[in-house]
Amino acid sequence: MQIHVVERNDTIINIAQRYSVPASEIISANEIPNPDQLVIGQAIVIPIAGSFYWVRPGDSLWSIAQKAGISYQELARINGISVNQRLQPGQRLYLPAQRKRRAEFNAYVEPFGNTVSAQLETSARKAAPYLTYLAPFAFRVNRDGTLVAPPLGNLRTIADAQNVILMMVICNQESGQFSDELGRILLTNETVQEKFLNEIVSTARRLGFRDIHFDFEYLRPEDREAYNRFLRKAKARFNQEGWLMSTALAPKTSAGQVGRWYEAHDYKAHGEIADFVVIMTYEWGYSGGPPMPVSPIGPVRDVLRYAVTEIPPNKILMGQNLYGYDWTLPFTPGDTARAVSPQQAIRLAARYNVPIQYDTRSVAPHFDYTDENNRRHTVWFEDARSIQAKFNLVKELGLRGISYWKLGLAFPQNWLLIADNFDVVKRPS
Numbered sequence: 479m480q481i482h483v484v485e486r487n488d489t490i491i492n493i494a495q496r497y498s499v500p501a502s503e504i505i506s507a508n509e510i511p512n513p514d515q516l517v518i519g520q521a522i523v524i525p526i527a528g529s530f531y532w533v534r535p536g537d538s539l540w541s542i543a544q545k546a547g548i549s550y551q552e553l554a555r556i557n558g559i560s561v562n563q564r565l566q567p568g569q570r571l572y573l574p575a576q577r578k579r580r581a582e583f584n585a586y587v588e589p590f591g592n593t594v595s596a597q598l599e600t601s602a603r604k605a606a607p608y609l610t611y612l613a614p615f616a617f618r619v620n621r622d623g624t625l626v627a628p629p630l631g632n633l634r635t636i637a638d639a640q641n642v643i644l645m646m647v648i649c650n651q652e653s654g655q656f657s658d659e660l661g662r663i664l665l666t667n668e669t670v671q672e673k674f675l676n677e678i679v680s681t682a683r684r685l686g687f688r689d690i691h692f693d694f695e696y697l698r699p700e701d702r703e704a705y706n707r708f709l710r711k712a713k714a715r716f717n718q719e720g721w722l723m724s725t726a727l728a729p730k731t732s733a734g735q736v737g738r739w740y741e742a743h744d745y746k747a748h749g750e751i752a753d754f755v756v757i758m759t760y761e762w763g764y765s766g767g768p769p770m771p772v773s774p775i776g777p778v779r780d781v782l783r784y785a786v787t788e789i790p791p792n793k794i795l796m797g798q799n800l801y802g803y804d805w806t807l808p809f810t811p812g813d814t815a816r817a818v819s820p821q822q823a824i825r826l827a828a829r830y831n832v833p834i835q836y837d838t839r840s841v842a843p844h845f846d847y848t849d850e851n852n853r854r855h856t857v858w859f860e861d862a863r864s865i866q867a868k869f870n871l872v873k874e875l876g877l878r879g880i881s882y883w884k885l886g887l888a889f890p891q892n893w894l895l896i897a898d899n900f901d902v903v904k905r906p907s
Contacts, residue, residue, distance in 0.1 A: 803858060
């Protein structure tokens with residue numbers, strides 16, 4: 479597939495003609511929300527096998543072939559030209575699709591209230607062909623070790639239909655907040671811990687979960703070793719059932735990183751004990767903070783470069799957001815940005831007729847607009863370019879794959895590009 483960035487005077491029709499693809503296919507594949515009013519800077523995935531390249535001054539058959547990962551003789555053969563032919567600027571060459579690698583993909587889904595909404599089930603159903611795991615968020619734990627399940631609706635049926643492993647996410651939240659005191663009880667009280675593990679096993683058996691995933695956050699630093707011991711004990715129990723065990727980790731750049739989110743997360747120990755980990759490489763830009771990219775590639779890369787020194791790369795799922803934020807300006811502490819999907823972000827840019835900018839340092843799209851009440855806004859979000867950059871990072875570092883937070887906000891380009899870059903691992907029942 480190919481990513482086209484809309485330029486001035488581009489229309490769906492002339493883009494389709496340029497790539498020899500029906501306009502209807504481009505609109506359908508991208509679920510383009512503004513086909514009659516494209517925005518300058520809008521990224522569009524062209525649904526073709528391979529890609530086209532337009533020759534630039536200074537290019538040679540050899541240099542283009544190097545970028546494409548094939549021999550110049552093969553490139554000439556594919557395009558029906560002589561290896562000695564001089565290329566002309568503007569000449570279109572076809573580049574074949576590169577070989578895919580296998581990777582695993584997880585997506586969290588967070589129901590609210592007592593049911594799984596039809597919209598969330600539809601989102602899960604659309605994503606399931608591209609997933610290895612589906613993770614309802616989350617089972618809560620009482621202080622006596624008993625569990626409170628989230629609504630599950632038809633999620634198991636949806637997962638089973640696409641051979642997706644249902645992930646049992648368990649967190650140490652109380653009243654919607656992570657609790658270090660609940661964590662302390664679960665990790666240090668042997669009686670409660672034994673009941674907790676028995677509850678997990680009986681619940682997972684009954685509901686069909688095959689990966690047990692601990693998302694314990696904001697633990698006390700002094701409970702770091704207790705957490706490691708608990709994970710070893712839990713892993714031994716789950717091995718008897720033939721289940722996987724995974725954990726969620728804060729995005730650290732060193733073993734001694736200070737802060738409540740980081741200190742109890744021992745990368746090296748989790749890498750040894752767990753089958754895999756999810757590293758939460760997102761929320762640099764967050765709803766309660768100032769405007770900035772949610773997952774700028776520089777900080778993401780820094781975290782993962784450290785992670786692979788402590789954890790085998792084939793045990794790491796890189797965390798990735800499926801959303802962006804719309805901030806009202808000027809930002810002041812206490813303000814809350816509105817979460818937007820990539821599709822919603824494009825609609826906003828089209829509605830207010832503003833171009834989409836692309837920050838090459840953070841590798842993320844953004845734009846500013848002024849609403850009907852004369853309030854200024856800035857929006858950072860994800861598009862095909864930013865997600866392809868993350869896919870390239872997964873390949874570069876040899877990671878296991880990607881874990882998405884979270885389903886429910888539409889990003890069709892993400893799933894198109896998964897299919898183009900990877901063979902999704904599906905684990906048999």
